[in-house]
Amino acid sequence: MSIATSLNEDLKNAMKEHNKTALNVIRSLKSALTNEKVALGHDLSDDEELTVISREVKQVKESIAEFKDGGRDDLVAEQEEQLAVLSKYAPKQMSKEEIDKVVEETISEVGASAMSDFGKVMGAIMPKVKGKADGNEVNQSVKAHLS
Template sequence: MSLLERLNNDMKQAMKNKDKDKLSVIRMVKASLQNEAIKVKKDGLSEDEEMTVLSRELKQRKDSLQEFKAAGRDDLADKTQGEIEIIQQYMPEQLGEEKLLAIVNETIAEVGASTKADMGKVMAAIMPKVKGKADGGLVNKLVQQQLS
């Protein structure tokens, strides 16, 4: 089942259950997917492109969550946390830190990196491998640890 089909089914279910929060998030995600399809001038997006859009939506909400917490806006922070949890249901299973560390070490060996100056090369090689399956900040932290 494609992501769009899952979103449509879940949207119908959210309407039946009168779950306004979930319905709102699903509609926002669908709109983002449709906007991206229009932007790239295609009828449908590939799975990779869908994951890019989902990752972007998730990152925006995580950034907002930090801002709301810093400003002491617990009401908005709680709402945003709920949105994050809903979006994560559509993301692929996240890689554990051990698997991620193995991928980081493998990529460092492939690229032949040895210093922090090679960080850009390693990140460029590793991100397509873990797209949607790992947080970019965690990947960055692990790469820095391995290169230092």
């Protein structure tokens, strides 16, 4: 089932169940996908859809971190509910072990040996893990392996 079909079905269910959080998140996600489609000028591929979803998930996670720093527990709870709904559509994230394995393989492919090769390694890794791993986790793993 495509993401668009899944979103439409879930939108109908959220309306029937009067689930305002799910309704708002799904509408927002549909809007983001439509905006991306208009910006690119063509129907989105699966990878492009996943990129948009990953971007939305990242924004919610950043909001959660900001609200925690600001002591706004009420808004943290609200954002976590939204994240739970968004996670249903996001690609499965790689574990720390899987990220480390890809980092090790890429370091040997690129022939990196020092921190000066950091940019080269990151440039080679990110296309491999796009949408499947958080960039900050990859960044930390690469730094740990190169130092």
